Amino acid sequence: MIFFYFLCIGSFIFLPNKTRVMKAVMHFSVVFLVYIIVFSSLAVQAEDFVWETYQGATQWSVSVTEDESGCGGGKKVHSIALQLQHNQKSVGVGNWGHGPTKGTFSGNTLSIPERTIPDSGGTSKLYAFNVEFTPDCSGFAGAYRWDYRGQGQSCSGSTSLRATRTDGNGCPEEKEQKTEVNVVREGLDRLLRLNKEIQDLDRKIALLGEEESSSLRAELYSNLKRKGDQFDILRPKIEDNYRKILNKDPDNFWANWDIAELEKSRGNYKAYFDHFDRAVTNERTESVSKVLKKKAAEDLGLSEFPTIVGSPSVRKISDDMNSRQGVSVYDVNVDVPKEPSKWEKFKIKVWTAIAPEFHNAVNELVGVQQK
């Protein structure tokens, strides 16, 4: 298409007689090229979006087709407004006619489990089915079979759903949340850099010998005071920005993750763990664990994940932690969970507390721009 476009441009320029046909072809190709460029970039952005990581609500207009021909009826179509309440993999689905339900995302496929509902004096068994969401987040579709029993009758039918999104174009708010946090994060990065500079200055002053010149000492103290003052002015503003985000969305991953880093940099490990717990919810643990392990293996130069069975070191680490009620990290007790389902989160919590660079590691993993 691009070649054709440039061919048209070239011929338009060089042909002595600019025919109407040539002009029409060129205009058409310009429009078509713009269309391809704009919608290709949107499609690329949309491909990056995965519903199973989203938190928030979405609104849909659903066309519901009930095929009751097996039960002596016919096909009925009706439209209904539907809300989905996303909590990453777990989704609450509103009522399209067979009652509200819950589903689980894997990628962009929502699995609705089998259920039985009261129906017209009897019961209907609704079979499990998958709902496929389009890559550009504009629609979804799915269908399921059901068996009705009641009033001396048993029969089967099907229901199909086809929906379009009504609360926005493109993939939804998580990107907007991230953008909002990204704006605030610029301030946080400055604050964390200042904090590090202050710690470095503290160390330099502590290492000064008696013989060091008083002018060097004075310069270091002056720098320390200046940076300390900047920190004291900036910190409440940054914290206030994050509090505003958290007031709207207390479980916002990025705001909690960043405040956790801020608290850790100040040595407030109890507050660090509190914000960590809010950022890394049980629903998020699996996805966070997956990316952190991948990153850790890459950093360590390991082609495969080490295991408790295969590695005496990993086995010893596991035994060390499992043999205790709690593990003290920076003098804050972190309970060792008894339930295996909470073990992943516990490990991430301990590692991120110990690792100095985890904040940037997570940022890299999710492609958040760093300054």
Next chain:
Amino acid sequence: MRTQKQRSYCRWLLAAGLLFVMFVAGCASPSQQPSQAVQTTLARCADKDCFISAANDCQEINVTLNEDVGVFKYSSSKDCVFTKTLVSPNENETPEMKKLLSGKSFVCAYKKGAFDGQWVTSLVVGIEYCEGELKDILGKLILFA
């Protein structure tokens, strides 16, 4: 020609001379007793408990122990700095893990009387206060435990 008396006299003189030389040589040689200024303080231990006790006192000590995870060398110094080195990992580790872990160490500073014995008895407990490649590696390995 010497008389027997003269020969006997010479022998005694020679013996006395030798004794004298030996006496002088013994007095001139360095003393076997260490002086206060260069007193050796290197403690000796054969197990973890002994090492922990010595390290707590900021004694200068090295101990190398064969453990399940591998051969560890524990050192403490007079200025209360502890070093833990994984000299060689367990043979059952994969080649990649052996290469990763071999010779890696971490260092922890502490106050006299406040040595954390868990740095010796555990792989990861307490290492947040330490620095070094071994700390970073063990921290990441927590994710796989």
